[in-house]
Amino acid sequence: MIKNFPGKRSKKIFEEEQKYISPGIQGIALYSKIALAKGKNAILEDEDGNRYIDFVSGIGVGSVGHCHPHYVKSLKAQIQKITYSSFTTKVRKDFLKLLSSLLPESLNRIQLFSGGAEAVEAAFRLAKSITKKFEFVSFWGGFHGKTGGVLGLLGDEFKKDLGPFMPGLYQASYAYCYRCPLKLKYPECGLACVEVLRKVIKLQSQQQIAAIIAEPVQGTAGNVVPPPEFLPAVQAVAKEFNALFISDEMQTGFGRTGSMWGFEADHLSPDILTLGKGIGGGFPLSAVASSFKNCSSKPFSNPSGSSSSYGGNPLAASAGLASLEIILKENCAQNSQELGELLLRRLKNFQEKFEFVGDVRGRGLMMGIEFVKSKKTKEPLSKEVCLKIFQECLKRGLLSMSYTYTFRLIPPLTILKKEALEAFDILEETFTALSKKGNYK
Ligand SMILES: Cc1ncc(COP(=O)(O)O)c(C=O)c1O
Numbered sequence: 001m002i003k004n005f006p007g008k009r010s011k012k013i014f015e016e017e018q019k020y021i022s023p024g025i026q027g028i029a030l031y032s033k034i035a036l037a038k039g040k041n042a043i044l045e046d047e048d049g050n051r052y053i054d055f056v057s058g059i060g061v062g063s064v065g066h067c068h069p070h071y072v073k074s075l076k077a078q079i080q081k082i083t084y085s086s087f088t089t090k091v092r093k094d095f096l097k098l099l100s101s102l103l104p105e106s107l108n109r110i111q112l113f114s115g116g117a118e119a120v121e122a123a124f125r126l127a128k129s130i131t132k133k134f135e136f137v138s139f140w141g142g143f144h145g146k147t148g149g150v151l152g153l154l155g156d157e158f159k160k161d162l163g164p165f166m167p168g169l170y171q172a173s174y175a176y177c178y179r180c181p182l183k184l185k186y187p188e189c190g191l192a193c194v195e196v197l198r199k200v201i202k203l204q205s206q207q208q209i210a211a212i213i214a215e216p217v218q219g220t221a222g223n224v225v226p227p228p229e230f231l232p233a234v235q236a237v238a239k240e241f242n243a244l245f246i247s248d249e250m251q252t253g254f255g256r257t258g259s260m261w262g263f264e265a266d267h268l269s270p271d272i273l274t275l276g277k278g279i280g281g282g283f284p285l286s287a288v289a290s291s292f293k294n295c296s297s298k299p300f301s302n303p304s305g306s307s308s309s310y311g312g313n314p315l316a317a318s319a320g321l322a323s324l325e326i327i328l329k330e331n332c333a334q335n336s337q338e339l340g341e342l343l344l345r346r347l348k349n350f351q352e353k354f355e356f357v358g359d360v361r362g363r364g365l366m367m368g369i370e371f372v373k374s375k376k377t378k379e380p381l382s383k384e385v386c387l388k389i390f391q392e393c394l395k396r397g398l399l400s401m402s403y404t405y406t407f408r409l410i411p412p413l414t415i416l417k418k419e420a421l422e423a424f425d426i427l428e429e430t431f432t433a434l435s436k437k438g439n440y441k
Helices: 008-018 027-032 069-079 090-101 116-131 192-204 230-240 314-329 332-353 383-395 417-437
Strands: 036-040 043-046 051-054 109-113 135-139 169-172 209-214 244-249 272-275 286-290 357-363 366-371 406-409
Touching: 027 383, 051 417, 069 314, 090 109, 090 314, 109 116, 109 314, 116 209, 116 244, 116 272, 116 286, 135 192, 169 192, 192 230, 209 230, 230 244, 314 332, 332 357, 332 366, 332 417, 366 383, 383 417
Parallel strands: 135 169, 135 209, 209 244, 244 272
Antiparallel strands: 036 043, 043 051, 109 286, 272 286, 357 366, 366 406
16 A cells, blocks of 8 residues: 555656646546656556556557657667658658558558647548538447547547537447436347438538547447447448548547457458557657558548648657557567456456446447446445546556546556556455445445
8 A cells, every 4th residue: 555645756846747738648647646657557656656567558649558668769760860750750650660560452652740649630521522512420338539620529528618610520329238218128129320321421410421430449438449330330331421430539549449449340441541659669650551542532532631740750659569569579468368258257247346436348349337226226436436446446557547437447568467456456455345335225
């Protein structure tokens, strides 16, 4: 147990920074109040020398953990050669060649960007260029970034007071079966939510849908895994309306869900793929991939039509190449699948054991727990109790996203089995203590 939490040095640095940083920092940084000093793979150390197992990975960014020796060596070497410009560099060519070799032919042309929202906006420019249409459909619970062009896609109350949004954006219900908005039960529902999608397009839109965008597993919503027929049916609806299907894989790409790409599990064939987070192992890097034919559409393919100032700069390309080399060499997708299966079994055990563990789900190392006051009512656990769980885990040396009732577990793909199991022991100890007190209602 960490005593005097947060420690003296962390507290001092955090409080000093608060004088300069704008309010609105990421919840996890705000609630923990720790100042991080260093990291090694899945282990973080704060300024007071306290150790934490990282079950957050910078919200899915750190695919290869902290300061992997190959990553450090590659970036060090690159920074001594050339750091910026949008000219061709050998490192960018090598990165694109390797990435392209892992994608189907229909997705083997790639443009690089710096952030997720930027990539999704670029995917929309591409979809408009291909289809000459201008409307888009996303899903409740979906998250595709916070910039003006994509904020309206967000299926969450977060966007309240931030409108009006870009016109031509529509939303339908995702297959969030634990809390089905249609109050139906899978599989007897016959996927009624797909019919809602069809109706949204028919009744609300101009039927000028350029693309439907979906996450193979909804990350921000709480790592919601849809039933296997849902996304293929969504893709079929896209076809019905001559629209494209965009798989937004900021979180699910690069082995996170146990296969290299999230679209593989449900045998999807997206027309456009958006990638980010794990792609750069922590370096701001994102990408849009589609076929050569699609990417040749204008105006996307005009000179400077798809580029950006930082996208694919030599440092970013070096980070992408190093991360991908590690992901391949260390079989991260396989580790994610095997460890994910093992941990999901333990999550199921938690579900049986603790009244407040309402739902557990996951694919690979993208897992989720839904905290409830009672299994019967499914009423979400209060924010205060979730924050208590978060603090108790932190004191025991686990950095987790348990501060909200849709608790996501996303360790680095390179995490060692013994560290992952240690993290689960901490969770079990924390849950047992909460359960004994019985005051989680
Ligand atoms: C699926 C998905 N798309 C897009 C984004 C936006 O990425 P960024 O925060 O890099 O803009 C995120 C971020 O969490 C995401 O999960």
